[in-house]
Amino acid sequence: MNTMTMLNIFEYDKIVGELPQSIETLEIDSRKTIVGTAFICIEGFTVDGHQYAKQAVERGASLIIAEKEIDVEAPVVYVKNTKETLQRLAPFFYEMPSKAMHMIGVTGTNGKTTIANIIHQLLQKLGEKSAAMGTIGFQVEDELIDTDNTTPNVLETQRLLQLAKNRGIETTTMEVSSHGLIEGRLAGVVFDTAIFTNLSHDHLDFHGTMEHYGYAKGLLFAQLGQDVTKEKYVILNADDAWSERYRQMTPYPVWSYGFTEGAMYRARIIEMDPAHTIFELTTPKETFEVKTQLVGDFNVLNVVAAMLAVHSRGYEWPAIIEKIQEVTAIKGRMEKVETDLPITLYVDYAHSPDAIEKAIEAILPYKEASQRLLFLIGTGGNRDRAKRPVMAKKASLADYVVLTTDDPRFEGEETILTELEKGMTHNRYATIGDREEAVRHIVREANPNDIIIFAGKGHEDFQVVGNEKLPHSDAAIALDEAKKQFTK
Ligand SMILES: CC(=O)N[C@H]1[C@@H](OP(=O)(O)OP(=O)(O)OC[C@H]2O[C@@H](n3ccc(=O)[nH]c3=O)[C@H](O)[C@@H]2O)O[C@H](CO)[C@@H](O)[C@@H]1O[C@H](C)C(=O)N[C@@H](C)C(=O)N[C@H](CCC(=O)O)C(=O)O
Numbered sequence: 082m083n084t085m086t087m088l089n090i091f092e093y094d095k096i097v098g099e100l101p102q103s104i105e106t107l108e109i110d111s112r113k114t115i116v117g118t119a120f121i122c123i124e125g126f127t128v129d130g131h132q133y134a135k136q137a138v139e140r141g142a143s144l145i146i147a148e149k150e151i152d153v154e155a156p157v158v159y160v161k162n163t164k165e166t167l168q169r170l171a172p173f174f175y176e177m178p179s180k181a182m183h184m185i186g187v188t189g190t191n192g193k194t195t196i197a198n199i200i201h202q203l204l205q206k207l208g209e210k211s212a213a214m215g216t217i218g219f220q221v222e223d224e225l226i227d228t229d230n231t232t233p234n235v236l237e238t239q240r241l242l243q244l245a246k247n248r249g250i251e252t253t254t255m256e257v258s259s260h261g262l263i264e265g266r267l268a269g270v271v272f273d274t275a276i277f278t279n280l281s282h283d284h285l286d287f288h289g290t291m292e293h294y295g296y297a298k299g300l301l302f303a304q305l306g307q308d309v310t311k312e313k314y315v316i317l318n319a320d321d322a323w324s325e326r327y328r329q330m331t332p333y334p335v336w337s338y339g340f341t342e343g344a345m346y347r348a349r350i351i352e353m354d355p356a357h358t359i360f361e362l363t364t365p366k367e368t369f370e371v372k373t374q375l376v377g378d379f380n381v382l383n384v385v386a387a388m389l390a391v392h393s394r395g396y397e398w399p400a401i402i403e404k405i406q407e408v409t410a411i412k413g414r415m416e417k418v419e420t421d422l423p424i425t426l427y428v429d430y431a432h433s434p435d436a437i438e439k440a441i442e443a444i445l446p447y448k449e450a451s452q453r454l455l456f457l458i459g460t461g462g463n464r465d466r467a468k469r470p471v472m473a474k475k476a477s478l479a480d481y482v483v484l485t486t487d488d489p490r491f492e493g494e495e496t497i498l499t500e501l502e503k504g505m506t507h508n509r510y511a512t513i514g515d516r517e518e519a520v521r522h523i524v525r526e527a528n529p530n531d532i533i534i535f536a537g538k539g540h541e542d543f544q545v546v547g548n549e550k551l552p553h554s555d556a557a558i559a560l561d562e563a564k565k566q567f568t569k
């Protein structure tokens with residue numbers, strides 16, 4: 082990009098040094114800086130990017146954008162606020178890629194990954210070139226690109242969207258986290274459809290109160306804009322009271338879904354077993370029977386929300402209902418671990434109280450009287466502490482519980498376990514800080530034919546200890562221990 086063109090995009094206070102003719106790329110991480118980069122210094126939660134300007138110059142940055150005085154061997158453009166500058170600059174630099182695609186945003190405490198992946202699978206089955214960005218990474222058709230966050234920072238988001246646009250992607254579905262909304266990571270992303278799943282206790286370390294947390298989610302609906310000449314849709318969960326608040330934040334048509342009587346698109350479960358679900362979907366015009374491989378009441382709502390998003394894209398119901406049958410379970414979401422051993426193992430990403438309750442409730446109806454449901458749950462260190470006892474209380478719905486850690490980071494396991502333990506409502510449980518040992522212990526506790534749910538890690542294959550990502554797989558450890566236990 083021509084440097085003068087770039088300087089027309091945002092306001093600056095002063096320029097020190099001789100500007101290059103053009104810049105090749107933008108970067109906020111000195112470690113990724115290459116020759117010809119414009120490096121933008123961002124003050125983060127942990128460190129201040131201004132400290133890394135020198136390193137960026139050593140790596141070839143030809144221009145620095147800063148808000149504090151720095152001393153570097155490169156031209157510097159001083160602005161009032163580098164975060165805001167980046168939010169204006171990145172979408173322009175990457176040529177507003179979201180405008181070239183149909184964009185679907187999914188927000189809510191639980192279900193974002195599931196819905197985004199159902200939409201992605203469904204659109205591909207309908208012959209569309211689709212991408213999905215979220216907790217699992219960035220899926221561009223069948224390729225998976227690693228990302229650091231559910232909603233990546235503004236630069237990464239724009240860069241990935243441009244990549245999708247360049248590959249001819251027609252629809253991109255993004256998981257929109259409340260952190261992403263509050264931090265302006267979605268600047269320049271123009272959505273066409275916005276979905277709300279549900280709101281329950283999570284992330285209060287960041288948002289403080291449920292009111293603030295709920296308000297943050299609402300920004301997605303406000304961000305759809307006010308241009309009523311555009312055809313945009315809002316898809317809200319009628320079973321969740323927050324939907325009424327979000328309805329008021331947008332002028333666009335609202336399609337509500339849920340089990341509740343007032344829902345425009347109402348689901349009623351007809352049949353459900355551990356391998357499939359059949360439900361009836363009543364739309365304002367007609368009623369359809371829908372078959373899906375996903376299980377659990379909550380997944381019926383996830384499936385309906387995803388089908389509505391695809392309908393908002395212009396696909397007719399018969400085609401959607403035919404293809405939804407082929408959509409498979411999502412990695413790490415109530416995912417059954419394949420084994421011939423006499424034990425049923427599920428890995429699930431539940432790490433909020435509501436998700437834990439839903440995961441257990443998905444299994445209880447099929448559990449025979451002779452079987453026990455064992456549940457392993459941990460919480461992260463240096464994150465929302467208030468949810469710990471509430472999570473353990475929900476986990477107490479299981480017959481036997483193991484309380485452990487889930488990314489302890491820098492926090493001692495003692496505090497995590499003690500705070501979890503406060504919520505237990507029965508005494509059939511163990512506390513084991515080391516997650517590998519906890520997994521092995523719960524398998525050893527199981528009798529033949531019992532069911533174990535390993536909650537919290539889902540698709541993740543690591544455990545964050547300190548600031549290191551150590552390899553860890555609940556499924557692999559559980560299978561190893563189960564072999565010892567059940568092939569004697
Ligand atoms: C609290 C938070 O949101 N942190 C995010 C933030 O990190 P940070 O502010 O600590 O960054 P920092 O380390 O202080 O760095 C500041 C600046 O210096 C730069 N730097 C740093 C080191 C260096 O050597 N060179 C260098 O240039 C960095 O690139 C950055 O520009 O910016 C990083 C880069 O964009 C994010 O990856 C990081 O997310 C962390 C990993 C995180 O855990 N975030 C959570 C809270 C989060 O955002 N979660 C939601 C999902 C929630 C849900 O489950 O629904 C999400 O969307 O992921």
Ligand SMILES: Nc1ncnc2c1ncn2[C@@H]1O[C@H](COP(=O)(O)OP(=O)(O)OP(=O)(O)O)[C@@H](O)[C@H]1O
Binds near residue numbers: 216383429435437
């Ligand atoms: N609609 C739902 N309502 C309640 N719980 C759900 C729902 N959908 C999924 N869950 C539970 O929440 C867990 C996480 O699901 P999913 O990954 O789809 O949510 P998410 O919103 O993407 O979570 P995160 O923001 O933490 O990445 C699942 O493993 C399941 O236990």
